[in-house]
Amino acid sequence: MLMDKRERIVVAMSGGVDSSVAAALLKEQGHEVIGMTMQIWDYSRFTAPDGKSFGTCCSLDDVYDARRVAEQIGIPFYVVNFEEAFQQAVIDRFCDDYFAGRTPNPCVLCNQVLKFERLLHKARELQADALVTGHYARIEYGQDRYRLRKGVDAGKDQTYFLYTLTQEQMAMVRFPLGGMTKEEVRGHAARLGLRVAEKAESQDICFVPDGDYVRFLEEERGAGQLNGEIVHVSGRVLGHHRGTYRYTIGQRRGLGLSWPEPLYVIAIDAAGQQVIVGEKQHLAVARLEVGDVNWLIPEPRRALRASCRIRYRHQEVPATITPLDDGSAEVRFDIPQAGVTPGQAAVFYTGDEVLGGGWIK
Known part of the structure; x- marks a missing residue:
């Protein structure tokens, strides 16, 4: 998404190639860019046995990388400490879900509470015109509302994690990489000489850097x-x-x-x-119920046809979505689906547009 006037823009910089390219391209276009990184986890609580870095996001190495990229492209840079909010909104929920028999999705909550509530609030305090992230998704405006659409790179599309966005948030949030492929983004990183151009993708859960979530849960709860x-x-x-x-x-x-x-x-x-x-x-399940539904379209009053994705890497399938009086919704699949997991998100689509979603009960 190109911007045709000079704006003050806060870029959520994670230290990876995507957000670094987003910041560099906006600076190249002549905007006033401010880099901001969320410190959400105290990595002194975990010591890697071999001293090596784990491939997760939001580590101390990522904070350092974000700072160095900001210095390289010549923009101011700030670190905001959201550790307490992250503990309450994400980690505590993560543990609660597992101990209640659910399988949580902390990335959805991190985006919802940390990026698009707290970080967006910081951007407004700085009188920014927009908050930019490196997500592979698109926001378009038409017919009196904002629409969330898939990124053009189908293999990198991240709309599944963004279904909680509101109209008010989408009015200020921008995803400049949504119209690019990952290969194109890395090409820009190389052209701009960014130090993170070849940095590997982050994997796993940021606060479980060794991937051993059982160890983490037992340390937290016994x-x-x-x-x-x-x-x-x-x-x-x-x-x-x-x-x-x-x-x-x-x-x-x-x-x-x-x-x-x-x-x-x-x-x-x-x-x-x-x-x-x-x-x-x-394993086959013909129906499920989702709670805490967020609609990105005018809230429907009757059943509608849509496609439903029940996991990030799940191919969405045809279904009938019926809104219920308590703010939840019933999903009936045309073909029963395996792997329906309480605690994960179910996200509804029509074509490449996100209609809404909620948590699988």
């Missing part, structure tokens, strides 16, 4: 309180487990069970401390 039985859908007890939070819907590996057919986790009953398993056919 171990042993959710030990129990592994139960077949028929009611037969097949074994025992050391915590329901160790399992997620659709999981096959690590069950340690002997059975004539492959078994999958079908459900998690945290209250009863049971992990329910069954054959593959038991």
